[in-house]
Amino acid sequence: MDNSFNIVGKAVIRQDALEKVTGRAKFADDINEPGQLYGVMVRVPTVHATIDEIDYSELLRVKPDSIIVDSTDIKGSKKIGAIRQDQPIFSFDKIVTPGDVIAMLVGESEDELKSLSKKVKIKFTELPALTDPTRSLEPNAPKIHPQYESNLIVHYPLRKGDVEKGFKESDFIHEETYTTQLVEHAYIEPETVLAIPLEGNKGIKIIGSIQNPFTARKVVASVLNWPLTKVRIVQAELGGSFGGKDDTMNILSARAAVAALKIGKPIKIHYSREESILESYKRHPYILKYKVGCMKNGKIIAMKIDILADGGAYSSMSPFVTWRSVVQATGPYDIENVWTDVRAVYTNNPYTGAMRGFGSPQPIFAQESIMDEIAIKLNLTPDEFRRINGFKAGSFTASGQKLENHDVNLLDVLDTAIKETNFTSKWKEYKSKTSFNGYQLDKISDTNAEQLILKKKDYINPNKLLWKGIGLSISYRGCSLGAEGIDAAEAYLSVQNDGSAYLLSGLAENGQGMRTTHSIIAAEVLGISPDKIYYLETDTGLIPDSGPTVASRSTLMGGGAVKAASDILRNRFEDFLRLEWKLKSQSEFIFKDGFVSVNGNPQQKISFSDLCSLAYKNGICLAAIGWYKSPEVNWDEHTGQGSAYFTYVYGCQVAEVTVNIGTGQVYIDKITAVHNPGKVINLLGAEGQVYGGVTQGAGYGLWEQVTTDGGKIRELNFDQYLIPTAKDLKEIKPVFVEGKDVYGAWGGKSLGEPTLELTSAAIANAIRNATGKRFYNLPINLEELLLRRKLFPKDLKRGSS
Amino acid sequence: MIINFKINGKETLINLTKNKRLIDLLRDDLKLTGTKEGCSIGECGACTVIVNGKAVNSCLVLAQQVDECDVITVEGLAEGNKLSELQQNFLKYGAIQCGFCTPGMLMSAYALFLENPTPSREEIETAIEGNLCRCTGYKPIIQAITSTVSGE
Ligand code: FES
Ligand code: FES
Numbered sequence: 001m002d003n004s005f006n007i008v009g010k011a012v013i014r015q016d017a018l019e020k021v022t023g024r025a026k027f028a029d030d031i032n033e034p035g036q037l038y039g040v041m042v043r044v045p046t047v048h049a050t051i052d053e054i055d056y057s058e059l060l061r062v063k064p065d066s067i068i069v070d071s072t073d074i075k076g077s078k079k080i081g082a083i084r085q086d087q088p089i090f091s092f093d094k095i096v097t098p099g100d101v102i103a104m105l106v107g108e109s110e111d112e113l114k115s116l117s118k119k120v121k122i123k124f125t126e127l128p129a130l131t132d133p134t135r136s137l138e139p140n141a142p143k144i145h146p147q148y149e150s151n152l153i154v155h156y157p158l159r160k161g162d163v164e165k166g167f168k169e170s171d172f173i174h175e176e177t178y179t180t181q182l183v184e185h186a187y188i189e190p191e192t193v194l195a196i197p198l199e200g201n202k203g204i205k206i207i208g209s210i211q212n213p214f215t216a217r218k219v220v221a222s223v224l225n226w227p228l229t230k231v232r233i234v235q236a237e238l239g240g241s242f243g244g245k246d247d248t249m250n251i252l253s254a255r256a257a258v259a260a261l262k263i264g265k266p267i268k269i270h271y272s273r274e275e276s277i278l279e280s281y282k283r284h285p286y287i288l289k290y291k292v293g294c295m296k297n298g299k300i301i302a303m304k305i306d307i308l309a310d311g312g313a314y315s316s317m318s319p320f321v322t323w324r325s326v327v328q329a330t331g332p333y334d335i336e337n338v339w340t341d342v343r344a345v346y347t348n349n350p351y352t353g354a355m356r357g358f359g360s361p362q363p364i365f366a367q368e369s370i371m372d373e374i375a376i377k378l379n380l381t382p383d384e385f386r387r388i389n390g391f392k393a394g395s396f397t398a399s400g401q402k403l404e405n406h407d408v409n410l411l412d413v414l415d416t417a418i419k420e421t422n423f424t425s426k427w428k429e430y431k432s433k434t435s436f437n438g439y440q441l442d443k444i445s446d447t448n449a450e451q452l453i454l455k456k457k458d459y460i461n462p463n464k465l466l467w468k469g470i471g472l473s474i475s476y477r478g479c480s481l482g483a484e485g486i487d488a489a490e491a492y493l494s495v496q497n498d499g500s501a502y503l504l505s506g507l508a509e510n511g512q513g514m515r516t517t518h519s520i521i522a523a524e525v526l527g528i529s530p531d532k533i534y535y536l537e538t539d540t541g542l543i544p545d546s547g548p549t550v551a552s553r554s555t556l557m558g559g560g561a562v563k564a565a566s567d568i569l570r571n572r573f574e575d576f577l578r579l580e581w582k583l584k585s586q587s588e589f590i591f592k593d594g595f596v597s598v599n600g601n602p603q604q605k606i607s608f609s610d611l612c613s614l615a616y617k618n619g620i621c622l623a624a625i626g627w628y629k630s631p632e633v634n635w636d637e638h639t640g641q642g643s644a645y646f647t648y649v650y651g652c653q654v655a656e657v658t659v660n661i662g663t664g665q666v667y668i669d670k671i672t673a674v675h676n677p678g679k680v681i682n683l684l685g686a687e688g689q690v691y692g693g694v695t696q697g698a699g700y701g702l703w704e705q706v707t708t709d710g711g712k713i714r715e716l717n718f719d720q721y722l723i724p725t726a727k728d729l730k731e732i733k734p735v736f737v738e739g740k741d742v743y744g745a746w747g748g749k750s751l752g753e754p755t756l757e758l759t760s761a762a763i764a765n766a767i768r769n770a771t772g773k774r775f776y777n778l779p780i781n782l783e784e785l786l787l788r789r790k791l792f793p794k795d796l797k798r799g800s801s
Numbered sequence: 802m803i804i805n806f807k808i809n810g811k812e813t814l815i816n817l818t819k820n821k822r823l824i825d826l827l828r829d830d831l832k833l834t835g836t837k838e839g840c841s842i843g844e845c846g847a848c849t850v851i852v853n854g855k856a857v858n859s860c861l862v863l864a865q866q867v868d869e870c871d872v873i874t875v876e877g878l879a880e881g882n883k884l885s886e887l888q889q890n891f892l893k894y895g896a897i898q899c900g901f902c903t904p905g906m907l908m909s910a911y912a913l914f915l916e917n918p919t920p921s922r923e924e925i926e927t928a929i930e931g932n933l934c935r936c937t938g939y940k941p942i943i944q945a946i947t948s949t950v951s952g953e
Binding site: 011013014016017018019020021022023024025026027029030185186187188189190237238239240241242272273510511512513684685687688690691692693694695696717718719723724725726727729732 | 833834837838841842844847874875876879884888891892893897898899902903904907927930933934935936937940942
């Protein structure tokens with residue numbers, strides 16, 4: 001541990017823990033307004049159709065005073081979207097996916113509204129459903145959004161060197177195809193929003209489980225056709241997000257706002273789990289084709305990658321998600337010749353957008369699986385092969401960026417993981433034991449069902465059912481938004497004359513512990529305890545737009561801004577003390593444990609609270625605004641070359657598993673997660689990110705999948721959508737290898753997403769080590785392991801009835 | 802129908818409307834919003850409360866079933882402003898991130914202690930297996946409960 005810090009790097013208890021442990025924390029659905037009404041959605045049971053007529057006559061006959069809100073009530077933008085405005089607040093021309101909403105009924109009783117919603121008669125003409133993304137770009141494929149030329153949402157090419165020449169010069173070529181599945185964020189709190197019209201001309205206030213208050217504000221203002229200032233978004237305590245409470249929440253906010261203004265009353269919308277899974281966006285399924293040219297000595301000299309991402313019915317964040325994929329698709333390997341194409345396409349499937357990882361878990365699963373296959377071919381251990389090709393200081397990325405100005409400690413991270421787990425000897429031992437040839441269940445198909453009867457050769461000795469395996473994966477990850485967008489954040493720090501302080505940054509607390517991290521940074525600079533800092537409520541009316549809380553940027557960017565604000569105040573205090581105590585201009589101070597003293601003269605000191613009151617009496621301004629802007633980055637859209645991100649973090653995870661080859665079950669014995677987050681600010685928070693991220697990553701690797709039947713989702717609740725429970729991962733070990741960095745606050749960078757992106761690949765490699773078999777399709781569930789395919793019920797019927 | 806029950810130690814008389822779930826009685830009528838709803842089908846455990854010493858999913862229980870019962874919710878865990886040891890350990894070991902699962906987790910752990918003051922790690926895992934948490938990866942939660950047993 002670094003002794004020069006008082007608080008940074010130690011385990012600090014979350015500031016909001018007390019409310020949360022007593023049930024007093026107010027999540028969106030815990031907040032109610034007198035006289036509030038509820039909004040209930042009207043949907044159509046179809047996947048793809050044109051809307052011919054929306055007929056409310058029967059509804060109005062049953063209940064003449066029904067309050068109906070639909071697209072005709074929208075004065076501003078009827079469709080929204082970050083890049084392409086293709087997603088309607090209320091559908092009016094087409095249905096493109098089953099989550100689409102035609103109208104909202106408003107009233108006092110949700111139950112009554114739900115039954116009334118069936119009285120809305122919608123005439124529609126069914127269109128052929130497009131559910132296979134590989135067909136999206138065929139000339140005769142149904143067009144999801146006819147206003148665009150094709151179903152292509154975005155195409156990113158990346159061209160470096162001469163890939164064909166590289167393949168020609170290679171000693172051998174290795175080609176494989178991988179697929180990943182659609183998954184749900186599964187935050188435990190479903191979506192809720194409350195829109196409150198303010199008196200007079202003051203506009204509207206919206207409180208909700210909103211991940212990105214500034215994006216929500218922009219959407220609501222454009223839908224209402226109002227100036228931004230009249231829309232105030234207040235974030236309630238957020239019950240998990242993981243990238244998931246963005247677009248969906250913006251749209252729900254807009255629906256609630258339109259309704260609230262139409263009838264002049266507060267409107268609450270809160271989703272059931274089924275509605276949440278039905279309508280919210282998910283993580284992109286990818287199809288990934290890799291071709292790798294390698295030399296006998298283990299050096300990779302060429303890589304060709306073709307990735308197809310299913311964007312589903314709306315473009316949402318697809319252009320950003322897939323951009324990260326094109327930057328990072330080779331993995332952390334210095335390769336001279338690279339040719340990558342990443343495409344995202346429309347289908348009628350549930351739409352896909354931001355989810356923790358953001359375009360990295362998919363390529364990492366493919367690329368790290370392939371790295372192991374090539375290592376095995378070359379008779380190298382997985383770590384030896386990665387050492388040959390892995391990034392070092394001064395290496396060049398696929399986009400031609402030289403890695404410099406930060407600690408490029410990928411190989412340190414790898415070595416730490418290898419030592420920590422005794423990787424190499426375990427890997428060799430488990431590998432040598434692997435051989436079960438008679439085991440051919442995956443050759444059985446429905447058409448030769450007689451083969452389902454196991455033969456003698458299929459018999460497995462019950463004592464030999466359990467096979468152990470170990471596997472690793474490594475990654476690099478660009479921090480923050482990169483060339484995706486403008487990257488800056490603000491923080492406001494206001495010290496009171498008793499030495500306590502208000503703090504607020506323009507980024508949002510999504511449950512990750514950002515408020516505590518930011519408070520630690522300010523407390524460290526001012527030498528006070530973090531509990532002296534009161535973190536204000538996130539409110540778009542109080543702080544400038546600091547961009548979205550995504551891309552693991554809250555510590556790096558927000559932390560940088562908090563540090564800047566704190567430094568401004570500290571300098572002001574120091575200048576004041578020099579005058580007050582008649583010190584030389586070069587004299588220095590120590591801010592520690594609530595006291596400020598002169599460096600070298602500990603007798604001359606003052607308590608921080610006395611200092612504040614003295615400064616206040618002398619008319620010193622005790623508030624400051626800090627701003628942190630990222631260094632320049634650049635990108636050439638045509639060649640995919642440029643400095644994509646201003647800094648990177650590195651990680652390595654090792655999975656140790658036991659596979660039951662009789663049942664197909666994979667037990668996770670231990671995941672060792674070694675990460676370089678730059679500087680750890682709050683150890684408790686950092687470890688928490690690892691535990692949580694690894695667990696989500698394991699769910700992605702082994703169990704989680706949203707499937708559709710003709711475009712309709714099968715898994716609408718946690719009885720069918722299986723996320724990890726307390727029993728599913730035996731042990732998780734976080735290890736931090738800190739880097740010496742200059743960015744943000746003392747080099748504190750990113751951690752939240754790296755923890756998730758590596759896990760499924762490490763598990764897949766461990767299963768390979770245990771069984772001798774490579775699995776190409778996530779999740780590697782029982783059926784995949786035994787049969788190499790997924791089994792689904794024939795229809796959407798649930799239960800035994 | 803009128804029911805009479807104890808909520809966090811307080812005798813309460815309530816006139817119920819028909820078919821009300823326990824969770825709605827707690828959240829809407831009694832304004833005890835610490836109890837959360839995450840799935841409504843008994844899968845996530847966010848709504849866990851204690852009825853006569855047993856952990857139940859309040860989304861699956863009809864309010865009238867708690868007539869003459871002793872109900873404890875997360876609001877009843879602390880004594881005044883003094884947190885219970887279990888709550889303190891949740892703080893200390895980082896068992897809370899977003900905190901949405903926390904009330905249910907606490908109640909499942911509390912019910913376990915009522916039944917078995919010295920549970921093993923495996924018994925702890927089984928007791929909270931029905932409580933889903935998407936943020937913490939469970940390890941800090943298990944640690945917090947284990948430490949409460951050992952009195953660390
Ligand atoms: S809400 Fe009751 S178990 Fe999920
Ligand atoms: S802390 Fe977020 S679900 Fe458990």
